[in-house]
Amino acid sequence: MLFEPIKIADLEIQNRFVRSATHEWLAEDDGAPTPMIGDIYEELASNEVGLIITGYSYVNPSGKSSEFQQGIYDDRFIEPYRQITFRVHKYKSKIVLQIVHGGRQSRISTEDPVVFAPSAVTDSSSGITPVEMSESHILETIEDFANAARRAKEAGFDGVQLHCAHGFLLSNFISPYTNRRTDRWGGTVENRTRIIVEIIQRIREMVGADLPILVKLNSTDGFDAISGKVGLTPEDAVEIAKILENNTVCAIEVSGGIMESGEVMSQPAIDSMEKEAYFKQYARMIKSAVNIPVILVGGIRTRSVMESLLKEGYADMVSMSRPFINEPELVMKLKQGKIEGVSCVSCNRCFDPNGIKCYH
């Protein structure tokens, strides 16, 4: 099954492998993508990665979270991105731009000294208390996301992925921990999901019905019982997934964790099959509630786990980030039967501000 094609909306994906969004720390200071980012994606495409998801690209400079992060907030970025999608499309791979606003996890700079989020809930990992967004700021941000999607389409991307995971703005909205609003943007699951639905509707108005919109969705904020904090529940995530499906989202990638809950998203030391695919139960819950492809990410490392995830109905596609950093050719190696698992040891030293690399 791993090498069987699958369709995401009308997009034909050659196999079940996804390169999960991975920030490369390789953009210019202003967010312009560089040919070095294109080098990485072209190498993945030449090695038959079915779907490549770019690093997170900010839709407004106030939503930048990291140094050398790529942006998509201005039309001047369309041309350099076009050069990247052109390089990928020399092969059969598809490429989707992940778009994000950093929200509560935006970084403070001289130009953008204030961090905005749905509610003023202090982030204990950074010590930052964001400022609650006004209604007009929310509407402007919806417009920023829609313009980002328009640019992505003009640049030749096969779709966009809305980043609704890992503690950034859209993940802040869906979580009752970070969203304490009592207006139409907070409270019920439907209200907490409203910003995403309005972004999708605005994208449809701006670029039409045919651009595939994918979502990377948190299934948990990842707090443990000792913290006393109650975040997004998997049951909420199932409801959100259903709302997204009803609003033309064509695939959901299931993830988890926010900065405040520690190493939940990219768990370290995945050294046994039991530790692999750590969000798989949540993916199964979502998969049984929707009819669009479900992509699972998080600690997937061996062929037998990959196969069983597909066979046993946990997911339709397997997505990886860290393994592709040291082994961009891993899909080819698996296809040719040269390996039974990836060589990544999940040490997390690849989070390198000098440009991602594997130190193992």
Ligand SMILES: Cc1cc2nc3c(=O)[nH]c(=O)nc-3n(C[C@H](O)[C@H](O)[C@H](O)COP(=O)(O)O)c2cc1C
């Ligand atoms: C260096 C690095 C950068 C990442 N950047 C992003 C990102 O831009 N957007 C995103 O959604 N996830 C990002 N992630 C998370 C991964 O996409 C993935 O969800 C997580 O690492 C678990 O998958 P893995 O075990 O295959 O690495 C990043 C992970 C790493 C290691």
